[in-house]
Amino acid sequence: WMHISEFDYFVENSTKIPTFGRGTPTETDKAIAGYVLDLIEDGDTIQMGIGGIPEAVVSGLEGKKDLGVLTEMFPIGLPQLVAQGIVTNKHKPFHQGVTVATFCMGDEEMYRYVEQNPACEFYPSSYTNSPVFIAQHPNMVAMNMALMVDLSGQINSEGLGHTQISGSGGQLDFMIGSFWSQGGKGITLLYSSRKMKDGSLSSAIVPELPIGSPITVPRTYAQYVVTEYGVANLRYKSRTERAKELIAVAHPDLRGELYASLKKNFFPFASMASIK
Structure with a gap:
């Protein structure tokens, strides 16, 4: 909250604030969310980005208790989570009882909820996205x-x-912060494949990133990768162990070529049977 005396000027604008409706999760979104929900415990502090999978996670949080929220983008389904007692922010070490975010984009219900609501506070990303600040939140x-x-x-x-395609946002900040948080988890949400124009499937889990592709999160801070086929836990794993974990959650029809790459690049003298 800022006192009116802290402002130099006010500029009136009658333009209506853009609204963004809640998406409808697909069956794949729900499958991924199901695995993610198993990783969320009562009392955790959560951050999530935008997209169909986060929407499915929000819709599936029923039954969780006393979650906290520290995030960059205000979750579109938060008013309902607060009303149901799922989000209370009571266990956070900072801003107890308050949801902390940098900005919000959502529907009219969200805008009405945050307006003059002391349980919602917005801060610059230099504060909310500080990995040091994030890491001070257990779980x-x-x-x-x-x-x-x-x-x-x-x-x-x-x-x-x-x-x-998009910017990096605060993803790296929150991945680093969750990595150093006591009991923290950094979860990467990933569709295992995408359909190409010719109808073929292309794996989202690849031997190496295409030339020119940005690295949003270095492998140092990679933790959980969740697809519709399960959870790969990469934390503290060797390069070979990581590859095996990731292949296990790749699309079943595309695992063969990933195993072939693993054999060629990791075990050039090993038999295929020895690495499965």
């Missing part, structure tokens, strides 16, 4: 979507090759 669970992950755990959420 910090960060959830963000990705486009592609390579077998070493490098995460790309911004573009394919030299084609830029």
